[in-house]
Amino acid sequence: MATRPITDPFVLHACELLSCLGPVEAKRMFGGYGLSVEGMNVAIIADDTLYLKTNVETVAQWLAAGSRPFEYEARGKRLSVHYHTPPDDALESPNLMAPWARLALQAALAARGPKPPKRTPRPI
8 A cells, every 4th residue: 555645735845844854754643643763763643742852861951941741631631641732933843853853863762772782592
């Protein structure tokens, strides 16, 4: 099954903003989009809002810049995940987005973690 090309102008703009990380792939998910670079999720788009990946090491920088977390409701509870909005001015150009994009990539790399060691079969 062939995938349909992305035509949403905001999604295309977000991919351009994150292009400093390399080729950005956008995929439909949960009524929005997931944006990935080299197979790592670095951003999501929900309700026409861009959220970049964060983690406990970087979240303070995002909050200091006035970003908002991605929140959703499930089973009557308000939940949030490690994605935050970039500063408004970062949405204006790839150059202004670059430091935030790099923080998102840093969080994605940290989430990937080290690969588990290969197990060697035990002799019987």
